[in-house]
Amino acid sequence: MAHHFANTIPAHLSMWRRVREYAVPPSMIETATARRAVGDWAGACAAARIDVDLDLRAVRNRHGSDLVTHLRTDLRLLAPDLLRWHMPRVAPDGRLRPGLTISLAHYPSSGATPLQLVVRTPPAWADAGQRMSLALWEGSGNGAPWHHPHPHPARRFRLDLHRHLWDSGRSGELARRCGRGGVPSVASASVGQRRSSLASPDRAHEPGLPVLPNRPDLPERTHRSPRPAVTDSGWAVTSWAAEAELLLRAEGRPRGAFTVRLGARSRAVLELVAPDDSHAPTFRPLREALPPHKIAALPVLPEAAARVLPDLELLRAGLVAVERLHPLVAAALTAPGSVAGSDSAPVAVPAPEPGDPHRVECRGEVHRIALRDGVLTAIDHDPAQLRREELLVALGGPALPCLRAIEAVHRSPEALPAVRERLGHGDVAGALAVVEGLLGPGAVLRDGPLREELASAAARRIDHGLFRSGLVAEHPAAGAVGDGNALGARHAEAGHRPRLDRRTPHDMRRKRSSRARPRTGLHR
Incomplete structure (x- = not known):
């Protein structure tokens, strides 16, 4: 695994770096892209571990051919691996935020509620494999699984206004809408320029401006820091006005008030205004105080618009190389005039560890341990001698240093954290590939942390199967x-x-x- 600089890397960036390394493996991206290139959207979803819970024939019978045509077009443009790349996640493990229903696209319908293409994440107790599901939400009481904890689309997490986060045809818009923003407006610039003063406890807060919480894990900028310190709290304040205009336009309101969730119990109530129609809109704090029930009914700025793109923060901090990003994300950020230019610091390559982990000092000599016939073996010992030593160990005698090293690798290898990360993000194939690379495909796992992790991952997939089948429907x-x-x-x-x-x-x-x-x- 890569080295972690715990003293200089903020906790949220360390989480996102692990997410970018393990959550969407290159094999998934390659397979999903190949299936999508030939028009097999269902195969691409299967490669990205997304279950399809919609039947196009049934949709045609209920809603007509025009809706199916629009739906099929969106499904062919859907890049499921890119959708998984940008899905909301929770700290500290960086797993998918559980129990969400996220809207991807809206379709006109004869009813009062428009139809929506949604993606759902299972609850936390059934998140083994980190699988998602794709479905058509048909309104209250129709088309929603009764056993899902939150079957209705979430207002805070919505991607219908951010198609560049899942639509392969519009992924090039990422550089423009990723949180860098253009020239900030007057109101938003004043907020952006005062972010550090508002978050600082030793400065007075100016009335009427939203207080943006500062992360406590952000390091101070020092001249001794080996990599650039991150001083931005991650709020895309310069883009709030443009994103709020898109949000209110989608809600059928040319101007008005909206909210931005700043924390678990904190939200900013802002108002989108403009001097006239020929000027760019700006936002300002709402002048009059509203009761809580009216604030709850206001449109909520989506999380994808409120915060800076994590990939952009990682690039600016020098924690990830452009080549390690998703190909569509890397192409958008490295385009001419994009954000991944000279401001991204080079990524530090960890130095190789001294010594060879497959060499062991045994009886005054350096012996080799390598894979032979699919099994990790001490190749400098005679097979008959190894059988005698194993029999001696079974009778309670001391083991050879070579056998102790093999035993340690079987029970708790150095790559166990990497195996755990892959299993936590649902990459079972990648975890087994790491284990086979260490122990060989013919190895028999012994009791220990490694076997417990693999057994636990297999057992937790049963819970997900019960949730999918509806056998365990309640929280x-x-x-x-x-x-x-x-x-x-x-x-x-x-x-x-x-x-x-x-x-x-x-x-x-x-x-x-x-x-x-x-x-x-x-x-x-």
Whole structure:
């Protein structure tokens, strides 16, 4: 694995660098691109681990041929690997944000609600394999899986206004809309110029301007830092006015108020204004205070528009090379006049480790360990001697240093973190390739952390299969302890305190609802 500079790299950039390394492997991009090039959009989705939950024949019977024509066109333009590249993720592991329904495209319909092409992520307890699903959302109560925790499209995470993040034909717009922005407007420039002062606790906050939270993990710029420090908090303030205009236009409002989510319990209420129709719109804080229910009903600026593209931050910090990015992203960012120019620092290549991990000092000599016939073997020992030594170890005797080294590699190899990262992001084939490269394709895994990780990944895929089939349809927190499934047992082991409902056993319900208190031994 690459070295991690924990003292100089912010936590969010370290997460995104691991995501770019493991979440979308080159083999997935190559296979999905090849299938998409020949028009096989379903094969491209399968290569990107996206399940297709829509039937074009059924859609034609319900909504007509015109809708199917538009839908098929979008499906052929869909780059599922690019969609996975830009999907929202959660810290600290960088996995897909669970339980989301994200809108990709809108289609006119005869009903009051327009049809939407959506992509869904499973809940956290069923995210093994990091698979997604593609479906057609047909409005409230129609076309939505009843067992999904959030079947309705999310307002904060929407990609219908950002087709360049999944449409292969419009991926070239990424450099223009990735958060760099053009010349900032008057209002947005004042906010952008005051970001550091607003986030700084020792300066007074000017009334009316949104307070942009500063990440605590951002390092200070020092002359001794080996790589450029990142001082930007990641907010694409210079693009908010243009993105808000697109958002309000999609909502049928030429101008008006909108919100930007700044944190778990913090949001900025802004207003899009313009001196006249011939000037570019600008935004400013809303002058009058609105009640909470009206603020909740305002349009929300999508997360893809509120923050700077993570790839751009990685390039500016010198944490990733352009060649390691997705080909469509690299082509957009390296185009003439793009952002990945002279401001990106060179990537530091880690120096090779001293010594050879496949050489072991054994009985005063340096012996070699290599793959022979698909198995990791101490090649400087006679096979008969190895069999005698293994028999001696089985009887309780000491093992040779070569055999101890092979045992350590089988149980907990140095590449175990890389295997864990690949398994966490669903790249089972890549994880097995790493294991085969270390131990050989004919090796038999022994008890230890490596075998436990592989077994756990295989077991968790059963949960995903149960979720997909609808056999486990409810959220784990809604079940009672001991309800007969593995999910309830898992929460019981973790000390989960369930809610009282009609499925709770009578004895437990009586004990939990009783007002009796234990005797204290104090009598009057």
